Amino acid sequence: MAEKYIALPKGISENTFDAAITAFRNVLGDSAVLVSAKQLAPYIKTMMPVPDADYTLSAALLATTVEQIQKILAICNQYKVPIWTISTGKNLGYGSAAPAERGQVVLDLKRMNKILEVDKDLAYALVEPGVTYKQLHDYIAEHNLGLWLSVPAPSAIAGPTGNTLDRGVGYTPYGEHFMFACGMEVVLANGEVLRTGMGSLPSSNTWQVFKWGYGPYLDGIFTQSNYGIVTKLGFWLMPAPPVYKPFTVQYQNEDDIVDIVETIRPLRIGNVIPNAAVIAHALYDAPTKAKRSDYFTGAGAIPDAAVRKITKDHNLGIWNVYAALYGTQEQVDVNWKIVTQAFGRSGRATILTEKELAGDPTFNYRAEIMRGGMNLVEFALYNWRGGGGSMWFAPVSQARGSETLKQMSLTKQILGKYGLDYSGEFIVGMRDMHHIVDVLYDKTNPEQVKAAYQCFDELLTVFSEKGYGTYRVNPAFMDKVAHTYGPVQRNVHKMLKNALDPNGILAPGKSGIR
Amino acid sequence: MRKTLSGHTPCQAMPAMTVTSAALISTLIAAGASAAPPEPQSNFRWKDGPEVYAKVCSYCHDQQIGPVIRGRSLPPAYISAVVRNGNRAMPAFRASEIDDESLKKVAEYISTN
Numbered sequence: 001m002a003e004k005y006i007a008l009p010k011g012i013s014e015n016t017f018d019a020a021i022t023a024f025r026n027v028l029g030d031s032a033v034l035v036s037a038k039q040l041a042p043y044i045k046t047m048m049p050v051p052d053a054d055y056t057l058s059a060a061l062l063a064t065t066v067e068q069i070q071k072i073l074a075i076c077n078q079y080k081v082p083i084w085t086i087s088t089g090k091n092l093g094y095g096s097a098a099p100a101e102r103g104q105v106v107l108d109l110k111r112m113n114k115i116l117e118v119d120k121d122l123a124y125a126l127v128e129p130g131v132t133y134k135q136l137h138d139y140i141a142e143h144n145l146g147l148w149l150s151v152p153a154p155s156a157i158a159g160p161t162g163n164t165l166d167r168g169v170g171y172t173p174y175g176e177h178f179m180f181a182c183g184m185e186v187v188l189a190n191g192e193v194l195r196t197g198m199g200s201l202p203s204s205n206t207w208q209v210f211k212w213g214y215g216p217y218l219d220g221i222f223t224q225s226n227y228g229i230v231t232k233l234g235f236w237l238m239p240a241p242p243v244y245k246p247f248t249v250q251y252q253n254e255d256d257i258v259d260i261v262e263t264i265r266p267l268r269i270g271n272v273i274p275n276a277a278v279i280a281h282a283l284y285d286a287p288t289k290a291k292r293s294d295y296f297t298g299a300g301a302i303p304d305a306a307v308r309k310i311t312k313d314h315n316l317g318i319w320n321v322y323a324a325l326y327g328t329q330e331q332v333d334v335n336w337k338i339v340t341q342a343f344g345r346s347g348r349a350t351i352l353t354e355k356e357l358a359g360d361p362t363f364n365y366r367a368e369i370m371r372g373g374m375n376l377v378e379f380a381l382y383n384w385r386g387g388g389g390s391m392w393f394a395p396v397s398q399a400r401g402s403e404t405l406k407q408m409s410l411t412k413q414i415l416g417k418y419g420l421d422y423s424g425e426f427i428v429g430m431r432d433m434h435h436i437v438d439v440l441y442d443k444t445n446p447e448q449v450k451a452a453y454q455c456f457d458e459l460l461t462v463f464s465e466k467g468y469g470t471y472r473v474n475p476a477f478m479d480k481v482a483h484t485y486g487p488v489q490r491n492v493h494k495m496l497k498n499a500l501d502p503n504g505i506l507a508p509g510k511s512g513i514r
Numbered sequence: 515m516r517k518t519l520s521g522h523t524p525c526q527a528m529p530a531m532t533v534t535s536a537a538l539i540s541t542l543i544a545a546g547a548s549a550a551p552p553e554p555q556s557n558f559r560w561k562d563g564p565e566v567y568a569k570v571c572s573y574c575h576d577q578q579i580g581p582v583i584r585g586r587s588l589p590p591a592y593i594s595a596v597v598r599n600g601n602r603a604m605p606a607f608r609a610s611e612i613d614d615e616s617l618k619k620v621a622e623y624i625s626t627n
Contacts, residue, residue, distance in 0.1 A: 034609075041599050042606035062610050064557065092605060110610035113558045130610075134569055135558055156573050157605075376573035382603035383579070390603075444602065 006037050007058045009082050009103040017058065020079040024061055027071045032062040043089070043097045043106055047390040048476045049441065049452040055098040055475060057084070060106045066231050070191040072107065073229075076505040077189065083107050084507045085229050087129035087162035090154055093392040093438065093474065094166065100475040100509030107229070116232065117208070120145045124182060124208040126234045129161040134374055136160065140237075147237040148371060150174040150276075153378035155369065161233045165223050166472060169427055169434060171370045173326060174238050175276025176429060178223055183207040185232035186222050189501035194218070194228065208234035224472070225493075226507035227500045238372070241326040245336065246367035248357065249343050250317025250350040254281075257319055257408060258401030259346050261426070261433070264321065265399045267342060268428050272335050275370055277323035280425040281408070282311050284438070287380035288362045289314040292421075300419040315360065317350070322366040323428075381423060387442025389452055391477075393459050395468045397426065397433040407435050407468065414462060415439070418455035419448075434471065460484065475509065482512025560616040563623030570612070571620070580604060583624050590621035597621070 008017055024033045034040055035058075043060055044052050061083075063069050076083050084104040089097030099106055113130030118140065125136060133149055134156040140147050149155075150170035152163050164177040174180045186194045197213035198206040211219070222228050251260060260279055267273040283302070286292075290313070295306040311318060325332045325339070343349040357363040365377035382390060397407050404426055412422040415437075424437040439459075441452035453476075460470060460477060464484035473481045482490055493513045497504070508514045560566050567584075574580035580603075583593070594617050600606035612620070 038598075039609065042608040045600040045606045060608075060610075088611070089608060090605065096605065097608065108608065108610045110608065111557065131558075138569075157570060157611075374573065377577055377579060379574055379579050379603070386602065388600075388602035388604075 005035055005058055006040060007056045007103045009058055009105065010101065012079070012081060012103070016079055017081070020075055020081045021059060023075040023078075024059070024072060027068055027075070028061060028063060034060040034062070043108075046096045046098045046474075047093055047388055047443065048095065048474050049389060049391070049443065049449040049456070050476045052098070054102055055095075055100070056102050057099050057106045058103045060108050062108050062111050064112045066185070066187060066193060069107070069187045069229055069231065070193070073187065073189055073191055073505065076105075077503050080503055080505065081105055082505055082508050084510075085109060085129075087165075088132055088157065088159040089162075090158045091162060091166060092154060093390040094472060095474045095476075098475065100478060100507060104508070109229075109231075112231070115139050118143070118145060118147070118237070119208070120147065122209055123147055123237045123239055124234055125160075125237055126183070126208055126232060127160060128232060129230065130159065131161070132157060132159045133372075137372075137374055146240045148172060148174075148240050149237065150177060150180070151369060151372050151374070153369060154376060155372075156374045156376055160235060161230060164233060164235060165230055167223055168472075169276055169429075170372065171276050171278065171322075171366075171427075172238055172372050173274040173276075174236065175427070177235070178220075180236045181219065181233060182209065182211050182236060183232075183234035184219055184222060184230050186228035186230050188228050189503070189506055193231075195232075196222075208236075221496060224511050226510040226513055227496060228506070241328075243329050243332045244324060244326055244371055245332050245353070246322070246324040246363075246370050247339075247351060247353045248363055248366070249321040249323075250352065251319040251321075251348055252311070252317055253348075254318055254408065255405060256346075256348055257404050257426075259348065260319055260321060261399060261401040261404050263342050263346070264323070264428055267339065268399070269430065272338050273323045273428075274326060275324050277321060277370075277428040278366070278425050279404075279428065279433075280320045280322065281422060282307050282316050282318050282320070283384075283421050283423045284381070284425045285316055285320055285362045286310050286314070287382075287384045287423075288365065288377055289316070292384050301416040302421050315357075316362070320362075322363075322370065324367070324370045381438050381440060384421070384423065385440045385442050385448070387444045387448070389441035389443035389448065391439045391452065391456055391474055392472070393435075393437040393439050393456060394470055394472050395435050395463050396471050397435050397468065399428065399431055399433050404433055404435070407463075410462065410466075411435070411437055411459065414459050415455060417458075418451040420452065420455055478509060479512045560612070560619075563616070563619035563621075566612055566616050566620040567623055570607070571624070574604075584627050588625055590618070590625045593621040593624055594618070 082104045084099035085107040086097050087109050109129040112128045114128045117126040133151045150172040152168045164181050167178050169175050183199050184196045196219045198204045198210050290310050296302045325335045365375050368375040397403050427434040441448040470481045575583050597607050
């Protein structure tokens, strides 16, 4: 006889879970409470190098209103059922839609997808968690609002709430997404509804225009956390500039990263280059133009000589800077002069624009995402090794050339030890670099799965020993990363958890917090 | 001075106004304002198969990221199974994203176009 459930929450008997499921059905109706293997299959597939069974959910709940969520939390508290909330569930390479621990119930808010407000004059939006960037993009276009989004690379299928709450980034001047978030509505574990910042004031009309409110700023504790369920998110949108000028700068040696970062840092800090620009290694861009098997079929990481051949064949640098200028023609002209002079100084840079790169697939997709357009071409990375294995290794670096070279060399060396390629890029922050490396492997190949796991584990160990912290990670390594930040921070996280969620029902394990 | 439709100044009380007439007035004011913001969008629903294809599938399958899937008479049941379960690099899509009815429509569309 088939099992009634494909998994059970840790420490919960089938009888207790039966009672919880019955109660969930009373709130949501039968069709919004999923328990069969067929219904739950799409929640199980991850790209992590661990058995999917270790992260299999027990049920999924499709809620659409705050009131339903309040009732669900009351049931979870009553039966001590843990619940893992997702919005669009497309956190690919960071865990997808799977919970942090086997048996958790997934609260799926994809159908809670109203665009509540878009203010053209004040340039902000207020949305529910299930709204995708594509949905909002189309809404803005349909109403001719003249506003731009900032999106991560999986733009069309991901959404602003999940991405911002996980502190994801995009590529426009608004690319540090949480910096541009303004006001949340949060359902707390006890069922109370908190509106952060100015939203707590009855009749306030400044919820989406002033971030800080009064007293301690609370929004941050609801990001990368498990202290509440965010049901509305406000964030700022960028007025479409009259002129947009994307460009790329190619360099031909790996140690040129020092010169690149030293050149770009003052331009970024001085707001000459205002966007979250990218410094992409050849192997990050190569999949948009080349097949790995056309250049290397041997064992281990792809050799440098093969990478150099790819760059020659496909008009890529070993490093490729993608940045853009935004503003009036006069502003862009002045800044373009500053940019070309700065990059021209070393004599090693090749500066290219739309004029020289018309039709180039890599440049086209980079130009698209630097203006918040819809595009999934970055997924070409997944074809590099094939087999659907991917983890983002995401250490933070100072925006200092010597530091970025150290991080790149160390990452490449450790990846190479396990036969994996360095598919990395640096996303240029205001003072930092998000060093983003896609650890790509074939999940259908047990040897590569083992190598990928061990490699990622070593990357985290070695980097933390050198003082390089990771800003975001998939559930298989959340505990490990939490430990790297030391016992005092963990204890504060735990105290907040105990205060806000004494029964520990909200996403146990998120960021290593239980 | 700005006047309301009933002739009172904004600061004067309107005790006799019913809920219905207040709603009517606010509707009229909104209709007369040239820069009225668009109404909030109600819960999103897919219109048809081509819309799902254009707004989800095409970003990979028409861009040489995923394989070409149109024009191959792929069986709708196969397409639906891959959408729900994923396949290697292809992510799985949940019923909350593409509901069963819309999945049926997009699978038929892909299979026959």
